[in-house]
Amino acid sequence: MDGIWLTGAQWLAVLRIGLGLWWLESWRHKDRRSWLAGSGIAWAADIAAEHRWPAVRTGFQRVVAPRPRVMAYVVLYAELALGLGLVLGLLTPVALAGGLLLNLLYLTLMIHDWAEQGQNGMMALISVVALFGMSWQSWSADAALGLFG
Numbered sequence: 001m002d003g004i005w006l007t008g009a010q011w012l013a014v015l016r017i018g019l020g021l022w023w024l025e026s027w028r029h030k031d032r033r034s035w036l037a038g039s040g041i042a043w044a045a046d047i048a049a050e051h052r053w054p055a056v057r058t059g060f061q062r063v064v065a066p067r068p069r070v071m072a073y074v075v076l077y078a079e080l081a082l083g084l085g086l087v088l089g090l091l092t093p094v095a096l097a098g099g100l101l102l103n104l105l106y107l108t109l110m111i112h113d114w115a116e117q118g119q120n121g122m123m124a125l126i127s128v129v130a131l132f133g134m135s136w137q138s139w140s141a142d143a144a145l146g147l148f149g
Contacts, residue, residue: 001027009135010138012130016089017089019084019126019130022123023080023086023099024084030077035076036069036073037073038069040072041071041072042068044060045064046063051109053111056109058073078098078102079102082095086130088140089136089140089143089144090141090142092142096135097115100124100127103124104120134148
C-alpha cells in the first residue's frame with residue numbers, strides 16, 4: 001500500500017502513535033492526587049447513579065463502587081500503560097484491544113454527554129483501524145522484536 005510521503009504501514013504507525021499520545025494526555029491532565037483520593041470515581045458514581053440503562057447502574061454498583069481506590073488506580077495507570085504501549089509500539093495489539101474496551105466503557109457510561117461520546121468514539125474508531133491495519137508493522141518495538149508477525 002503506497003501513500004503520499006509515507007507507506008501505508010507508516011501512516012498506520014502515525015495513527016497508532018497519535019492515539020498513544022492522546023491516551024498519555026488523558027493521563028497527564030488528571031490531578032493524580034485528587035483522582036486517587038476518589039474524585040474521579042465519585043464523579044463517575046454520580047453519572048452511573050442517574051444512568052438511563054439499569055445494567056450500567058448495577059454494574060457500577062457491583063464492580064466499581066465497592067473498591068473506589070483500586071478502580072482509581074486501574075483507570076489512571078491503564079491510561080498510562082495504553083499511551084506508552086501505543087507510542088512505543090510494545091504489545092500493540094493488546095494495547096489497542098484494551099484501549100478499545102476502555103473507550104467503549106467510557107462511551108457507555110457517558111452515553112448522554114455528546115462531547116465525551118465524540119472523543120471516545122473517535123478513539124475507539126482509531127483503535128479498530130490501527131488493530132485491523134496491524135499498525136505495529138512499522139516504527140514499533142513489536143516489529144523490532146519480531147512480535148505479532
